[in-house]
Amino acid sequence: MANTKKLEKTERKASKRTARKKAAPKGKRTTPRGANKQKIKKLARGQSKR
Helix, strand or coil, X not given: CCCCCCCXXXXXXXXXXXXXXXXXXXXXXXXXXXXXXXXXXXXXXXXXXX
């Protein structure tokens, strides 16, 4: 994507949108969402651990 620092807000939005449309589509997920999230073995009752 080109440098959009000097453009007005509406022009910047338009250029970003066209860049998104030109970009190749992203592939399907290989891992489920939240797979990198820290896992908790057992929650303490009544207290949030995150």
